[in-house]
Amino acid sequence: MHLAAPTFAQVLFWACAVTAVVMGALVVVLPNPVSSALALVMTLCAVAGLFLSLGAQFIAMVQVIVYAGAIMVLFLFVIMLLQLSGQGRRERTLLGPRLLGAVLGVALLAQLGAALATATYPSGPGDPAFFSPNNTLEVGRALYARYLLPFEVTSVLLLVALVGAVVLAKRKF
Amino acid sequence: MVPISHYLWVSAALFCLGVTGVLVRRNAIVIFMCIELMMNAANLAFVAFARQLRSLDGQVVVFFVMTVAAAEVAVGLAIIISIFRHHESVDIDQVDLLRG
Numbered sequence A: 001m002h003l004a005a006p007t008f009a010q011v012l013f014w015a016c017a018v019t020a021v022v023m024g025a026l027v028v029v030l031p032n033p034v035s036s037a038l039a040l041v042m043t044l045c046a047v048a049g050l051f052l053s054l055g056a057q058f059i060a061m062v063q064v065i066v067y068a069g070a071i072m073v074l075f076l077f078v079i080m081l082l083q084l085s086g087q088g089r090r091e092r093t094l095l096g097p098r099l100l101g102a103v104l105g106v107a108l109l110a111q112l113g114a115a116l117a118t119a120t121y122p123s124g125p126g127d128p129a130f131f132s133p134n135n136t137l138e139v140g141r142a143l144y145a146r147y148l149l150p151f152e153v154t155s156v157l158l159l160v161a162l163v164g165a166v167v168l169a170k171r172k173f
Numbered sequence B: 001m002v003p004i005s006h007y008l009w010v011s012a013a014l015f016c017l018g019v020t021g022v023l024v025r026r027n028a029i030v031i032f033m034c035i036e037l038m039m040n041a042a043n044l045a046f047v048a049f050a051r052q053l054r055s056l057d058g059q060v061v062v063f064f065v066m067t068v069a070a071a072e073v074a075v076g077l078a079i080i081i082s083i084f085r086h087h088e089s090v091d092i093d094q095v096d097l098l099r100g
Helices: A008-029 A033-053 A057-082 A095-118 A135-144 A148-169 B004-024 B028-052 B057-087
Strands: none
Touching: A008 A033, A008 B004, A008 B028, A033 A057, A033 B004, A033 B028, A057 A135, A057 B028, A057 B057, A095 B004, A135 A148, A135 B057, A148 B057, B004 B028, B028 B057
């Protein structure tokens, strides 16, 4: 039997998929929140690799910059601010709820898997913008033309979140 | 080309890991990270379907999901900080009342 050599897309997919799932499992399993955060950074970077393999270059870069960069730094800041990683702050966990949670997670995966096994995927006629080699240009065009209103509402949302975070984290109300 | 079902399997696995984490962990910050894991699983499904349907709309939706995630993390972590000031703990078993 002769196996065809894997293409670059297949190698990229399998490398990123395995990294994402293994590191995702470590986020759940590792006891120290700092280790969980670092495992999550690896997961996010692996998902960015999967985005690249799907031809979404702009989203992949935003994933690395915004998620793995900004959001995870915020997480690490808060973990270190609250000093949660020291001794004596261990999570108290019981075996029963842990087992139940794991069983429910596997049950959900089985259900999703059953749905995936029977699903069929129709292919669309195709938007010419999707085939453009300049993915960032086309996403920008879509954002500033068809999705202009949601884009502007997003900026208001970020402003509200900014003010809300400052008010909530303030020492005295 | 890797078929879309492979991507959806990875997405399903990541989502279930996130759900399991929310159910199993007691540390509020780790639970937050697991929610991020679930959002990433959803984003992966969006981008995979964007390629399947040869449309950019899925990628634009992912952009909006990321914005909402950033806003959610900012507000959520601020709430966690103020809970920690109050209870000296972020263990959700000890913080089970909405009032202080």
